[in-house]
Amino acid sequence: MRTQIGILAVFSLFFLMLTPAYAIVTSMTLEKSFYTDQENIKFIGTQNGTEVIFVIIRDNNGNFEGMLSDPTPQEGEFSVIPRPVTNFFKSEGIYNATGFVDSQQEKDGFTIKLEYDGDKVFIVPDAILQLNAIPNKTVDVEKTITFTASITDSSIENPVFSLKNAPTGATIDSTTGKFVWTPSKSQGNIQDVHYNFDVIVTHGSQEDKESITITVKQAYVEPVKEPKTEPKETTPEPPTEPKELGIASFVDETKDPQSYVDRYNNEATYKAWFDENFPEYDSIYQAVGLKAPIALASFVDETKDPQSYVDRYNNEATYKAWFDENFPEYDSIYQAVGLKAPKELAPFVDPNLDPQYYVDRYNNEATYKAWFDKTYPDITIYEAVGLDEEEIVEEEFGECGVGTDLVDGMCVIVDNSKGGGCLIATATYGSEMAPQVQLLREIRDNQLMSTDSGISFMTGFNEFYYSFSPHIANMERESPIFKEMVKIGITPLLSTLSVMSYAETDSEVLGYGIGVILMNLGMYVAVPAIIIFKTRKYIRI
Template identity: 70%
Template sequence: MLIKLSGLTALLLLLVVITPAYANVTSMSLEKGFYTTDENFTFIGNQEGKEQVFVIIYDWSGTYIGMLSDINPSQGEFSVIPRPVTMFFEDEGIYNATAFTNNQTQNNGITIQLEFDGKKLFQVPDFVLQLKTIADRSVEVEKTISFTAGLIDSSITDAVFSLEGEPTGATIDPSTGKFVWTPSKSQGNIQDVFYTFDIVVNKGSQEDKEKITITVKKAYEEPAPKPKQTTPEPEPEPKELQIPASFVDESKDPQSYVDRYNNEASYKKWFDDNFSEYESIYQAVGLDEPLQIPASFVDEAKDPQSYVDRYNNEASYKKWFDDNFSEYESIYQAVGIEEPKELAAFVDPNLDPQYYIDRYNKEVTYKKWFDETYPDITIYDAVGIQKPVMEEPEMEEPESGECGEGTDLVDGVCVIVDNSEGGGCLIATATYGTEMAPQVQLLREIRDNQLMNTDSGASFMTGFNQLYYSFSPTIADIERENPVFREAVKIGITPLLSSLSILSFAESESEVLGYGIGVIMMNIGVYFVAPAIIILKSRKYIKI
């Protein structure tokens, strides 16, 4: 993170040569269908060029879980370093994973959803697997019955059909869903026999079942007496429905008839017996029938909140509902419960909303992050409470600049106040504008996961912090006041960040020492030897 100001022109020329071309991530997925808790998981995908790729994982509430990266991508592809499932996933639920390059930024990256059920990790499919309703059927002994089970979403391919509890001899084609069965005499010889079983379809982690009953008619049926032949009467022509019906007094409110139908059993029976040609009482009185609440897909034996949770956590279920039940204003209306006030994605409903407001009012970096991410709402709107009439007193702004984490402004100068835990990387945070930047998080993960987990790494960090915090607050202040200087620092520390990523491979004491020495030698070459060679060569040519 140190900058050598002498020879800056030569260093800039060197970095321009090694700066990667602009490239975006275009696709991403898990490398296999699922991973168990004792496996290492990884992501693969495609990009437009050849650039380092970062993958950041958040849980359903927007809380940062961790980051993976690919330090050696191939042209047009990437594959991040495998990590243990248990390192990132502890709680069951839905997670978001976003892949992006340094030039692309996280907001323009590719995001997929993952689900962890406590035993395995898998990618959430973008479809809802559901069988069409299958009507009950009947068949005679030694006659073949055949039909094809189908899916509501006909675009789904590679689904696998099967049977559960089926009668002997019944089969279904696993790829097409065609059912075939020829019952024998022993399966329905002297009386009707009912066979109830399930037709099952599977794809990935999804499964759906549809129950069907097939009646096998008895083999012998006594012939009915032959009816006397009579001249058939002509069928009457269908009458056009009169709307409103004949019993409706148009001077009365049509709703009064609906209320009687719903509240008086005798009136309901009279209408059903005498006006069966009408689809409903609403049609008979000329009113539009209101929405069915709860909707037809809702099982009233289940908790309505379970449907809301699936809508909020499963992208494929949300798309299915929006496409097929657009007449409802929301999932809450469809299942018959009151819609709560919407909270921002990062808010944990189990926490006191005042926690977020206090952070907003007291932490400058948190306030800046919120204002940039949610410019159209206030912190009170985000956490779902009403803003008090008396506003909170504003925080006093520093006299000049803004001090980073682990420092405070004393007499106009940023000084270290607590570096017992190593603090934050002040120079990198000031360079990239936020402690949530992937580069800053990469440094933090190397410190916590590699260096602080070994004796040699921890000893190095103790000495390094004493040196680093003696000058980093001053450089961070200069960066915030001088954009040109900040860009120069960004260019200068890019090789350092790239080389430090090698330490993410170190998992033991000896590997930390070996990789650490290699990184130090590499940076001595980049920051000292290369500029010195360029300067000497340049002076030689100038003399000539």
């Protein structure tokens, strides 16, 4: 008997070890994504037993709103008896639904949050559904545009993508969010057309949308050809022989004529000097012997990137045929839109390599240089690899002050009635053609104005000098005695300035200039001071 009781006790203990202390709810949700006011709400879930299930609904303040139950759950799952939504949800807001088994307390149950918006009730999601920003797009007619819509929280599974008010032909993959559209000619043939629509993503009761604008660029429009009109018969005038001007006198034919064009286009003072002194030439190009660039084609909009026309020419057969037929006067599309045509590379050049690599080999490897010179005798290594050869261009000044003209690269004195020389010296010696005035002018134009340091000095000196020199010159004209006094005073200064004619470089201008200043300080300050001191001392004795 005792043995039987012992066996029964051991078996009972083993059975209790296999059975959990109490069943619990392991998950709970709504059977549908949401329920409207006209529907019955139903909760489903799982548990680790078969106990009776209770679901209590409370508002956000903890007030009891009602209870649902499943008195006969299946093993491991449950499904409560549905009840009308209006029994539990009276006002908009957040509610808590807690599921627990008969042997549990409510506080130990499984709780989910619900939201009632006045029309329907649904689970408050843990993650917020939101689309990443989609920038506006631009596309050409008959070109495919594609992008992929995505959400900020990648943990949300299986979002559904769709379009609203999208243009005809546009599609989006509901699973991946990939958008694809190829606008037809009719969708952008008249002018640039803007298509505004929404990209929408949904997940359960959540929804988000992103507005986007796609601009379809206008297809090219062939210009209207005006009808040809027969010219009126007129008596032709006798032809006039054009005057052969030749190259302008200031042009050094050993230099690149383009350097003169660049100065004309980039230096306002140089441009004014040319326009004033060489009006007989139609342009700077004619003066230096270059052919003036051809004007842009009539269809080119200068506000647009000219490369866009080249891209269309290379990628659209109809556009290429239209251009070739209507604009045969241009050598290429590059010339028509004002771009420099790309250089044609030699056959041995790999376009994926840095062209400088070939130049370095040419300069550093004698065998490579000999091979290139023998194989390509008509071009340089720079031309072969598409680089511009570096040129050392000597600085050309090309302009002189009033009273001098540029002749063979030097400023020489001319008879100029407009004046403009040294005001005091001109008034002192009576004429701009006086040797003393010519000396000052030549030093200014040929020495000082041909160096950077000299230009800087003259800029500051002119501001100071012309603040008082007109008054001194007027006083000289009114008083011959004062004029002679000034002549005596500036003669030593002119003698010392003649030294400056030997200065040619920046350093020489600076060195000779300092020497001249020191000599004049000695003559005009030191010597008079010594004389005055000696005189006063002699008088005392």
